[in-house]
Amino acid sequence: MRQSRQHARAQPSGRRRWLLPQADPRRKLAWSWELVRDGAHLVGINSAAANALAAEAVAAGSIPELGAYASLRREVRYGLSSRIDLLLEGPGRPICYVEVKNVHLRRDGFAEFPDCVTARGAKHLGELAATVAAGHRAVMLYVVQRGDCRGFRIAADIDPAYDRALGEARAAGVEALCYYCRVDPEGIEIEAPLEMAAGVTG
Numbered sequence: 001m002r003q004s005r006q007h008a009r010a011q012p013s014g015r016r017r018w019l020l021p022q023a024d025p026r027r028k029l030a031w032s033w034e035l036v037r038d039g040a041h042l043v044g045i046n047s048a049a050a051n052a053l054a055a056e057a058v059a060a061g062s063i064p065e066l067g068a069y070a071s072l073r074r075e076v077r078y079g080l081s082s083r084i085d086l087l088l089e090g091p092g093r094p095i096c097y098v099e100v101k102n103v104h105l106r107r108d109g110f111a112e113f114p115d116c117v118t119a120r121g122a123k124h125l126g127e128l129a130a131t132v133a134a135g136h137r138a139v140m141l142y143v144v145q146r147g148d149c150r151g152f153r154i155a156a157d158i159d160p161a162y163d164r165a166l167g168e169a170r171a172a173g174v175e176a177l178c179y180y181c182r183v184d185p186e187g188i189e190i191e192a193p194l195e196m197a198a199g200v201t202g
Helices: 049-060 119-133 160-171
Strands: 007-010 016-021 031-038 041-044 071-078 082-089 096-103 105-107 110-113 137-144 151-154 175-184 187-193
Touching (some): 041 175, 049 071, 049 096, 049 137, 096 110, 110 137, 119 137, 137 160, 151 160
Parallel strands (some): 110 151, 137 175
Antiparallel strands (some): 016 031, 031 041, 071 082, 105 110, 175 187
């Protein structure tokens, strides 16, 4: 997501933030908060951007594990009352359900998810496991909107229920991937895989 219309503003704390003007008349605010400086690094703060980043990266072939599919659809209904972030389909391949989670929390040099309790996130893991049981492929994709982390892990102390749900989903055949982003004032792009802790990879 390369955006050249971002504008920097200083926060009372002294940190700089980057805002993007929005022309949608349905929005309550004229600007969206996109980036913030954390020390020497920029961090993508807009959680809604992760889905678009993932879709662009898959379409560009930047996530090889999700390549070679003929079509990509976004926000497709599935499960009890959910929408899958990305649905990949191709001849001779199982349908691939991809759930995308935005990551911007960093502790002790690691990117971590979640940054708060997320019952909805645990629910999605159960629905992904159900798609595997039905003969499809399911992938949990974590998009880290920063490039200053040495690895990725689950913040089990923040949400132990999500940690357990991920373990159960992984045991059921749900795959887990993590990619970090290159972040600069012109925008954000998915860059490369980020090493995942053993509890995430199964």
